[in-house]
Amino acid sequence: MVKRSSAVGTPTSGDGQQGQEWGNSGDEKSAASTKYISGAASAPATPTKRNDNGKNRKEEIAQTFVIVNERPVDDISLDFFYKPHTITLLAVSVLAVMYFAFVRNEANIDDNLWSGLLCVVFFFLIISVIAFPNGPFTRPHPAVWRILFGCSVLYLLMLQFLMFQNYPTIRNIFYWLDPKLKNFHIDMEKEYGVNCSDISWERVKGHLDVFAWGHFLGWAFKAILIRHMGILWAISVMWEITEITFAHLLPNFIECWWDALILDVIICNGLGIWVGLKICQILEMREYKWASIKDISTTTGKIKRAMLQFTPESWSAIRWLDPKSTAMRFAAVMQLVIFWQVTELNTFFLKHIFEMPPDHFIVIGRLIFIGLFVAPSVRQYYVYVTDTRCKRVGTQCWVYGAIMVSEAILCIKNGKELFERTQAINIVIWLTVQVLISVSFVYVAVIWQQRLLKKSSQTTPTLSKKPGDSPQGTPAKGNLSPTKEKKIK
Numbered sequence: 001m002v003k004r005s006s007a008v009g010t011p012t013s014g015d016g017q018q019g020q021e022w023g024n025s026g027d028e029k030s031a032a033s034t035k036y037i038s039g040a041a042s043a044p045a046t047p048t049k050r051n052d053n054g055k056n057r058k059e060e061i062a063q064t065f066v067i068v069n070e071r072p073v074d075d076i077s078l079d080f081f082y083k084p085h086t087i088t089l090l091a092v093s094v095l096a097v098m099y100f101a102f103v104r105n106e107a108n109i110d111d112n113l114w115s116g117l118l119c120v121v122f123f124f125l126i127i128s129v130i131a132f133p134n135g136p137f138t139r140p141h142p143a144v145w146r147i148l149f150g151c152s153v154l155y156l157l158m159l160q161f162l163m164f165q166n167y168p169t170i171r172n173i174f175y176w177l178d179p180k181l182k183n184f185h186i187d188m189e190k191e192y193g194v195n196c197s198d199i200s201w202e203r204v205k206g207h208l209d210v211f212a213w214g215h216f217l218g219w220a221f222k223a224i225l226i227r228h229m230g231i232l233w234a235i236s237v238m239w240e241i242t243e244i245t246f247a248h249l250l251p252n253f254i255e256c257w258w259d260a261l262i263l264d265v266i267i268c269n270g271l272g273i274w275v276g277l278k279i280c281q282i283l284e285m286r287e288y289k290w291a292s293i294k295d296i297s298t299t300t301g302k303i304k305r306a307m308l309q310f311t312p313e314s315w316s317a318i319r320w321l322d323p324k325s326t327a328m329r330f331a332a333v334m335q336l337v338i339f340w341q342v343t344e345l346n347t348f349f350l351k352h353i354f355e356m357p358p359d360h361f362i363v364i365g366r367l368i369f370i371g372l373f374v375a376p377s378v379r380q381y382y383v384y385v386t387d388t389r390c391k392r393v394g395t396q397c398w399v400y401g402a403i404m405v406s407e408a409i410l411c412i413k414n415g416k417e418l419f420e421r422t423q424a425i426n427i428v429i430w431l432t433v434q435v436l437i438s439v440s441f442v443y444v445a446v447i448w449q450q451r452l453l454k455k456s457s458q459t460t461p462t463l464s465k466k467p468g469d470s471p472q473g474t475p476a477k478g479n480l481s482p483t484k485e486k487k488i489k
Contacts, residue, residue: 064389068380070133073142086130093126110176125150135376135396136383140310145376152373152399159406167414174354177362186355196256204263211358215268216275221371223276225378227318230445231333232277235340236269238437242341245430249418250348283315318382321445330446332385334438339404341434343370346407353415373400 066072097119106112128150134142135149162170174181223232240260243253255264293305320333347370350356351363373396380394393401412419 060389061391064383064387065392065394068136068383068390069392069394071136071138071142072134073138084130089126089130093123097122121154124154128153133395136379136394137376139313148372148376149396149399151369152396152403155369156399156403156406159403159410163406163410163413170354170414174356174362178360181356181360184355184357186352196258199258204258208263212263212268215264216272219269219272220276220279223273224280225375226320227277227280228320228445229273229277230441230448231320231337232273234337234437234441236265236273237441238337238341238434239344240265241433241437242345242430245426246345248423248426249421250352253348280315283312284317286315319386320382321442321449329385330442333442334435336381336385337438337441338434339401342408343374343404346404346411349411349415350407353411353418370403373403377401 100115100119104111104115125147129143129146132146132149132153135145137145162173165173219232219236222235226232226235243255243260247253293302296302296305321329347363347367350366351358351360356363376394377397377400380397383390384393384397
């Protein structure tokens with residue numbers, strides 16, 4: 001992956017909480033039971049240069065990776081839920097498996113295979129809770145993100161297994177999971193994007209179905225993850241170009257101009273991006289004040305505090321691009337945009353090559369899990385790109401990168417007949433346009449940040465330094481009259 005070469009951002013935790021400044025000592029943390037964090041206060045800042053020796057530098061690098069890869073939980077109020085219970089977990093797991101192994105009916109071989117696979121997954125996820133890293137998030141509980149990381153590893157291993165099977169074998173595996181798939185086949189003769197001049201309210205209303213709502217919610221979710229309007233619009237516009245490029249392979253990519261431009265880009269994508277960024281703005285400006293559940297006297301307050309455990313601990317502003325961004329950081333953001341396109345393409349090629357309906361539980365389940373995998377992956381990639389003290393990409397981001405590439409290889413290997421119809425000129429044009437649009441959007445975003453910085457520097461009043469002023473430029477109290485001193489206070 002591309003790594004940026006200059007320091008711009010301050011590492012932030014996965015829940016959005018800004019990491020403690022590495023130069024500060026641990027005693028400066030407040031020991032109060034109530035934790036107060038302002039969303040705006042957790043925005044990334046440009047670190048200052050410090051003359052640290054090599055040992056301190058190594059400690060900074062190690063701590064930065066720990067924060068993004070296995071973030072510890074701060075201010076634990078209920079110790080029971082965060083203490084290790086490995087012996088109890090082992091005893092309960094073994095007893096549960098013994099019970100189901102001896103009392104179940106073993107006459108049906110399909111049931112036996114299902115039970116064996118579920119037992120393997122069960123024990124793998126138990127090991128995930130014990131051994132795998134938390135990742136950058138800790139809410140609602142680190143165990144949830146460890147289990148999710150375990151699911152991503154299982155999915156990656158399954159892709160590796162399928163990669164060495166032939167197409168009929170993979171199809172039979174899907175038939176075993178759902179026999180109804182035998183009766184479903186992709187309708188290649190169905191015409192898409194026809195009669196585009198017929199723009200009636202009934203036809204437009206017909207396109208605003210459940211998939212349109214899914215489109216809108218998907219882009220709102222992407223906005224919450226990326227939190228940068230320029231990058232989001234680049235992905236949105238480039239995806240429509242991607243659909244045009246691969247329309248000769250995937251017929252459902254063929255759309256009328258008003259469907260692609262108005263319904264998709266402006267309405268679904270645009271509203272989703274606006275709503276997602278609005279949610280980010282609200283969460284960023286919110287003041288986070290957490291009290292221990294032990295200190296809450298009322299039952300209603302305790303229930304409310306328990307429900308708030310499923311919300312972010314704090315929220316930070318994201319700064320993918322900086323007015324002083326280097327070429328390496330510029331390339332890293334473009335890499336993010338292109339990887340996002342590949343992930344979206346995998347979704348459509350997988351269900352087309354292995355012939356699954358869009359609403360099938362395998363397709364929907366994959367979308368949900370991929371969305372959950374992406375959340376910590378984007379955070380880890382962001383810290384890796386923006387903080388020079390982070391020398392390694394996070395584990396979840398690494399696994400997700402392997403998943404993305406494995407899915408693409410699986411599609412190419414099992415879709416030989418489909419890709420034989422590939423028009424090479426379309427692929428070359430697509431790659432060229434992807435790079436050009438990425439460069440254009442990212443460049444415009446950098447110019448916009450530079451203008452905002454210049455405008456803010458011109459409008460911010462500065463105090464002139466006079467004899468007796470403090471080093472920060474704040475007039476000392478001894479040189480002021482009582483009236484002026486009171487006003488400054």
